[in-house]
Amino acid sequence: MTGTPLPSPPPARLHLSAHGHTLPLHDIATTRGVEQHHMALLPAHALMQRAGLAVARVALAVAPHAQTIWIACGPGNNGGDGLQAGAWLQAQGKQVLATLLQQPEALPADARAAYADAVAAGVSFVDRAPPLLAHDLCIDALLGIGASRAPSAAMQACITAMQQVPCQTLAVDIPTGLHAETGHWLEGASAAQCVHANHTVTLLTLKPGLFTAHGRDASGQVWFDGLGTTASPAPDAASATAWLQGADFKAVPRLPESPPAYASHKGSFGDVCIVGGAPGMTGAAWLAGSAALHVGAGRVYVGHLAADAGNAWAELMPRALPDVAALEHLPLTSATTACGCGGGTVIADFLPALLDQCPRLVIDADGLNAVAADAGLQALLRKRASRQQWTILTPHPLEAARLLGLGAQEVQTDRMTAAAALATQFQCMVVLKGSGSVCAAPALHTEPAPASSGCFMALAEQYEPEPVTPLPTVHYSGNARLATAGTGDVLAGCMAACWAQAHQANPGASGMETALHAANAAVQLHGHTANIWNYGTTLTASVLAALLPRYSG
Ligand SMILES: NC(=O)C1=CN([C@@H]2O[C@H](COP(=O)(O)OP(=O)(O)OC[C@H]3O[C@@H](n4cnc5c(N)ncnc54)[C@H](OP(=O)(O)O)[C@@H]3O)[C@@H](O)[C@H]2O)[C@@H](O)CC1
Numbered sequence: 001m002t003g004t005p006l007p008s009p010p011p012a013r014l015h016l017s018a019h020g021h022t023l024p025l026h027d028i029a030t031t032r033g034v035e036q037h038h039m040a041l042l043p044a045h046a047l048m049q050r051a052g053l054a055v056a057r058v059a060l061a062v063a064p065h066a067q068t069i070w071i072a073c074g075p076g077n078n079g080g081d082g083l084q085a086g087a088w089l090q091a092q093g094k095q096v097l098a099t100l101l102q103q104p105e106a107l108p109a110d111a112r113a114a115y116a117d118a119v120a121a122g123v124s125f126v127d128r129a130p131p132l133l134a135h136d137l138c139i140d141a142l143l144g145i146g147a148s149r150a151p152s153a154a155m156q157a158c159i160t161a162m163q164q165v166p167c168q169t170l171a172v173d174i175p176t177g178l179h180a181e182t183g184h185w186l187e188g189a190s191a192a193q194c195v196h197a198n199h200t201v202t203l204l205t206l207k208p209g210l211f212t213a214h215g216r217d218a219s220g221q222v223w224f225d226g227l228g229t230t231a232s233p234a235p236d237a238a239s240a241t242a243w244l245q246g247a248d249f250k251a252v253p254r255l256p257e258s259p260p261a262y263a264s265h266k267g268s269f270g271d272v273c274i275v276g277g278a279p280g281m282t283g284a285a286w287l288a289g290s291a292a293l294h295v296g297a298g299r300v301y302v303g304h305l306a307a308d309a310g311n312a313w314a315e316l317m318p319r320a321l322p323d324v325a326a327l328e329h330l331p332l333t334s335a336t337t338a339c340g341c342g343g344g345t346v347i348a349d350f351l352p353a354l355l356d357q358c359p360r361l362v363i364d365a366d367g368l369n370a371v372a373a374d375a376g377l378q379a380l381l382r383k384r385a386s387r388q389q390w391t392i393l394t395p396h397p398l399e400a401a402r403l404l405g406l407g408a409q410e411v412q413t414d415r416m417t418a419a420a421a422l423a424t425q426f427q428c429m430v431v432l433k434g435s436g437s438v439c440a441a442p443a444l445h446t447e448p449a450p451a452s453s454g455c456f457m458a459l460a461e462q463y464e465p466e467p468v469t470p471l472p473t474v475h476y477s478g479n480a481r482l483a484t485a486g487t488g489d490v491l492a493g494c495m496a497a498c499w500a501q502a503h504q505a506n507p508g509a510s511g512m513e514t515a516l517h518a519a520n521a522a523v524q525l526h527g528h529t530a531n532i533w534n535y536g537t538t539l540t541a542s543v544l545a546a547l548l549p550r551y552s553g
Pocket residue numbers: 035039047048051074075076077078079081108110142143144145146147148149150151152155172173174203204
């Protein structure tokens with residue numbers, strides 16, 4: 001077995017990328033399809049041999065000095081990958097001890113062959129975790145994409161042991177206990193029933209659950225191996241079911257610098273209006289305005305709902321909004337507007353006019369709460385897309401729950417579905433914030449094919465455009481340094497500024513696509529700024545706003 005040619009390329013390590021790079025994500029059904037396709041092309045058992053080799057390679061890379069390696073193997077093919085890795089590692093001179101939670105004869109065929117390889121290589125079998133030292137390693141090969149319920153009692157004992165070992169843990173494909181698609185715990189399980197790995201080597205495809213909800217905490221450093229089925233380190237893009245933004249297989253910790261054209265002026269970078277800052281929450285509007293300014297909007301107006309709002313930044317243009325009529329002092333019909341930041345309950349009075357007039361509108365915070373509470377506002381919101389007026393909603397999980405009439409926990413249980421449901425329900429772009437922010441869009445209607453004459457004209461008239469729903473994007477950038485008050489206001493202002501500039505640069509582009517681009521660009525800039533903050537002090541929202549890099553397309 002050790003003479004089998006090595007599949008290439010070797011496992012690749014996922015890194016943050018400042019370039020807004022996208023990588024394809026695949027759900028379980030598509031992953032199964034990819035697996036079946038390649039299994040049919042390869043000799044029997046070859047794919048699992050490659051999977052085992054990929055796991056062994058990562059094991060040697062992350063724990064080069066390990067002498068003892070404990071592998072907890074479940075009853076399916078994830079366990080088979082573990083057994084196969086054990087065979088490779090034993091052949092490399094490691095002492096491999098495996099705990100197998102299934103009778104060997106009851107394993108699926110590939111895993112049974114892996115078991116035979118492990119026995120032949122000299123792997124020992126033990127009932128429970130052996131004594132391990134800090135430089136040793138344990139491998140979680142209990143459950144992969146076949147996990148269907150909370151771990152069994154025997155599995156739980158292995159998970160608890162893995163939580164107590166003094167060495168690193170490497171998960172195969174997905175940490176046991178985590179749902180591969182949602183990043184939530186398996187149904188009926190909790191954090192205590194999930195492996196919290198230092199590393200995860202995921203196989204054939206990148207799974208969305210590794211990157212959102214609890215996924216980032218449970219997975220540690222993610223590695224990918226296409227098992228020789230892809231020419232590049234990235235999995236196949238054609239069959240993607242979502243995108244991951246902000247990660248790459250190479251470290252690129254620098255933002256590109258593209259200076260603005262010499263012959264440009266402040267009118268070249270779009271205007272932004274902020275509407276918010278009710279009494280007691282004036283800071284929220286200033287934070288959003290500051291963010292818009294730093295991201296590079298040409299002119300930023302702050303319409304504040306409090307009578308005495310002060311002025312935090314000399315560069316911002318304040319406009320007092322004692323009543324709805326005062327909105328005429330803002331260039332709402334030409335600018336890009338972010339509303340709701342610190343908007344209090346009074347923002348509800350302003351929303352009908354904003355929904356009516358603003359061609360590009362980001363609705364955040366209290367603006368979202370107002371919409372959730374008022375069916376009339378919801379109807380106005382839904383109508384906007386048909387009038388070519390575009391909207392981005394930026395809820396955190398509780399705001400999303402209010403809009404959907406669910407509990408916040410239900411939203412967190414399946415963040416991608418929740419974001420997509422909001423996008424469809426309100427015909428808006430949606431950024432569901434939190435760890436692994438998710439951007440979703442409603443179905444886009446494709447234009448009819450151009451027809452020039454005769455029967456083709458007649459056919460074109462009958463042509464019903466097929467709606468196309470863009471894939472959701474999960475963001476890899478961002479971390480818990482953003483978990484401080486006001487960072488959401490900063491995101492809203494940042495988004496309006498990205499959107500204003502993207503629209504200004506290309507006013508003829510599809511409004512919906514520009515909105516989607518702006519939503520993703522803003523989440524990336526915001527998250528990236530938190531990723532590079534390394535000063536040991538709290539990243540306050542004001543500092544975050546001032547550090548945001550200029551939008552560069
Ligand atoms: N074949 C190949 O060449 C390749 C395979 N690959 C690998 O295969 C993995 C998928 O394998 P898989 O489909 O066998 O599913 P897997 O995750 O092992 O679990 C299913 C088993 O667990 C059981 N079970 C479920 N939940 C349970 C629970 N809570 N507590 C206890 N038991 C539970 C379930 O029992 P059942 O529900 O049937 O009663 C069944 O026995 C994939 O993630 C990747 O690692 C790739 O590397 C590519 C090459």
